[in-house]
Amino acid sequence: MAGLLFLASCKKEGKEPEYNQNELAPLSVEFDNIVGGTNLYLNATTYTNAAGEDYTVSLLQYYVSNIKVYKADGTEYVVPQDSSYFLIKEGDQASGSALVNVPEGDYARLVFTLGVDSLRSTMDIDKRTGVLDPASGMDNGMYWGWNSGYIFLKMEGLSAAAPVDGSGQNKFRYHIGGFGGYSAPTINNIKEISIDLNQAGVAKVRKGRTSNIHLMVDIGKVMSGTTTVSIAANPTVMFSDFSTKIAANYAAMFSHDHTEN
Amino acid sequence: MRKLKVTGILVAILVLASCKKEIIDKVAEFTGFQKPVNFPEPAYHFDTNPVTREGFELGRKLFYEPRLSRNNTVSCGSCHIQTSAFTHHGHDVSHGIDDRLGKRNAPPIMNLAWHNSFNHDGGVFDLDMQPIVPITTFEEMDETLENVLKKLKAHPQYPGLFAKAFGSEEITSARLLKALSQFMVMCISADSKYDSVMRNESSFTAEEMQGYELFKQKCASCHKEPLFTDLSFRNNGIGIGFNGDVGRYEITLNEADRYKFKVPSLRNLKYSAPYTHDGRFYTLDAVLDKYSTGMRYVQNIDPVLDKGNSTYGIDISDAERVYLKAFLNTLNDEHFVKNKLLSE
Ligand SMILES: [Cu+2]
Numbered sequence: 001m002a003g004l005l006f007l008a009s010c011k012k013e014g015k016e017p018e019y020n021q022n023e024l025a026p027l028s029v030e031f032d033n034i035v036g037g038t039n040l041y042l043n044a045t046t047y048t049n050a051a052g053e054d055y056t057v058s059l060l061q062y063y064v065s066n067i068k069v070y071k072a073d074g075t076e077y078v079v080p081q082d083s084s085y086f087l088i089k090e091g092d093q094a095s096g097s098a099l100v101n102v103p104e105g106d107y108a109r110l111v112f113t114l115g116v117d118s119l120r121s122t123m124d125i126d127k128r129t130g131v132l133d134p135a136s137g138m139d140n141g142m143y144w145g146w147n148s149g150y151i152f153l154k155m156e157g158l159s160a161a162a163p164v165d166g167s168g169q170n171k172f173r174y175h176i177g178g179f180g181g182y183s184a185p186t187i188n189n190i191k192e193i194s195i196d197l198n199q200a201g202v203a204k205v206r207k208g209r210t211s212n213i214h215l216m217v218d219i220g221k222v223m224s225g226t227t228t229v230s231i232a233a234n235p236t237v238m239f240s241d242f243s244t245k246i247a248a249n250y251a252a253m254f255s256h257d258h259t260e261n
Numbered sequence: 262m263r264k265l266k267v268t269g270i271l272v273a274i275l276v277l278a279s280c281k282k283e284i285i286d287k288v289a290e291f292t293g294f295q296k297p298v299n300f301p302e303p304a305y306h307f308d309t310n311p312v313t314r315e316g317f318e319l320g321r322k323l324f325y326e327p328r329l330s331r332n333n334t335v336s337c338g339s340c341h342i343q344t345s346a347f348t349h350h351g352h353d354v355s356h357g358i359d360d361r362l363g364k365r366n367a368p369p370i371m372n373l374a375w376h377n378s379f380n381h382d383g384g385v386f387d388l389d390m391q392p393i394v395p396i397t398t399f400e401e402m403d404e405t406l407e408n409v410l411k412k413l414k415a416h417p418q419y420p421g422l423f424a425k426a427f428g429s430e431e432i433t434s435a436r437l438l439k440a441l442s443q444f445m446v447m448c449i450s451a452d453s454k455y456d457s458v459m460r461n462e463s464s465f466t467a468e469e470m471q472g473y474e475l476f477k478q479k480c481a482s483c484h485k486e487p488l489f490t491d492l493s494f495r496n497n498g499i500g501i502g503f504n505g506d507v508g509r510y511e512i513t514l515n516e517a518d519r520y521k522f523k524v525p526s527l528r529n530l531k532y533s534a535p536y537t538h539d540g541r542f543y544t545l546d547a548v549l550d551k552y553s554t555g556m557r558y559v560q561n562i563d564p565v566l567d568k569g570n571s572t573y574g575i576d577i578s579d580a581e582r583v584y585l586k587a588f589l590n591t592l593n594d595e596h597f598v599k600n601k602l603l604s605e
Pocket residue numbers: 352356
């Protein structure tokens with residue numbers, strides 16, 4: 001049925017309008033968090049990682065920023081930075097997508113940053129509004145005060161493989177950040193993600209409707225990929241060299257499933 | 262005769278009193294941010310946060326506001342006490358809410374407009390972002406910024422005070438943090454005897470002069486004038502602390518930074534004991550003992566302290582110590598710790 005609709009809409013909007021930087025139309029990028037082949041349910045489903053450890057996920061959120069789109073001929077459109085920061089939160093319907101405006105046209109590639117770029121990470125507090133406001137969502141804070149900078153991805157959950165912590169829970173905590181350092185270089189976990197839309201459907205952006213690039217985000221990959229992460233060996237990963245291994249893993253967790261035009 | 266004498270004394274007292282009052286009044290008058298003539302250009306971004314009287318006064322009120330903590334008991338001023346040069350007097354590591362202990366000694370809020378990084382490890386690089394650390398730290402104020410804003414919005418005075426300072430009643434993180442910065446950059450200590458000598462308003466005694474010369478030879482490479490810190494991170498050989506604090510390494514994850522801490526200023530040592538990042542030294546003599554006789558190798562010890570043949574430290578004879586201390590004493594600024602403008 002979805003396929004039929006997709007085809008139908010495709011046919012209807014076949015002709016691509018002239019590219020005009022001033023004629024903007026909405027584009028949404030949906031981040032659908034999954035683990036392997038199954039949907040992600042917080043605090044419910046038990047998943048198994050590559051190290052063979054069972055776990056549940058209680059918290060998952062990450063920053064998506066600096067969205068750019070490319071047409072097949074290479075034309076690039078960079079979403080103005082001030083409207084290009086999003087905090088994707090699992091379990092919160094309102095923050096499952098990044099909504100931007102781009103010129104009408106057909107887009108074959110999507111590029112975004114997973115995390116917060118170093119420039120914004122060092123900007124004046126006046127420029128840190130919305131999801132970048134250190135006062136927003138501090139209950140599960142995405143800002144490190146002591147080491148000024150944003151947490152790019154935060155994943156927490158329970159696993160028997162994790163040791164019991166102060167609160168009596170077997171909790172694992174992965175708080176990954178690091179924009180490269182301000183005055184002295186250090187780890188940089190900013191990841192630029194580039195996604196080819198040709199296979200699963202280019203985004204046909206037109207006024208009067210919202211093209212939606214539907215991405216699947218396999219958060220199981222946080223713990224697998226180049227490095228198999230064992231919860232027992234690394235129950236807590238925050239600002240440390242090991243975090244770069246996790247970031248390298250999760251840079252590969254995005255795949256394009258389809259586009260709703 | 263006797264009567265005359267008494268009147269004379271009375272007059273003298275009156276003169277003194279009025280004189281003192283005048284000084285205090287003059288001092289307590291807000292004149293905006295003024296760079297002392299013997300200081301370099303400040304590092305703070307005044308272009309995005311100019312200091313105004315209203316902003317400064319709001320910042321001062323916030324600095325002494327216990328509502329910034331979870332149970333409204335701890336203010337910035339609880340750990341940064343003016344009479345102790347804005348340090349936590351008598352505490353090696355500071356304690357905050359519910360008497361939870363932190364892991365580090367509270368540094369002075371002093372001449373921070375000239376600093377380009379904050380805390381003993383330099384993890385914060387914009388003064389505006391500093392208050393987030395204590396407000397949200399479990400051992401300090403254990404609050405959320407979000408909730409602080411909520412409390413301030415509900416307060417009968419704050420919306421009006423924010424309007425005076427920033428043009429509208431809106432209370433945002435940026436405004437809260439900028440007001441606090443406006444207060445903190447005004448915490449300037451530049452009225453010590455040393456400063457008056459540098460401004461040719463007075464002169465050192467012979468002892469102080471000897472101490473100054475020694476200081477320039479032995480200490481100034483790290484404790485650079487006129488801030489008495491070169492703002493760098495170094496290991497001054499005091500040895501690993503009780504809690505194994507790795508200092509700058511935590512921020513850079515660079516092995517060469519392990520056990521390095523920001524060089525502290527040496528202004529106002531009279532008021533700011535105990536000393537160093539974990540407050541292990543309670544007296545100046547204890548610090549000098551460490552430099553002169555107690556130093557051993559530790560990873561990343563500063564090369565300046567390497568005396569060769571696996572010996573480390575700075576040679577300070579008994580006579581030299583007397584001179585050095587006489588000089589360091591000229592760095593105490595009574596005006597700073599008593600300045601009404603900076604008081605609650
Ligand atoms: Cu106390």
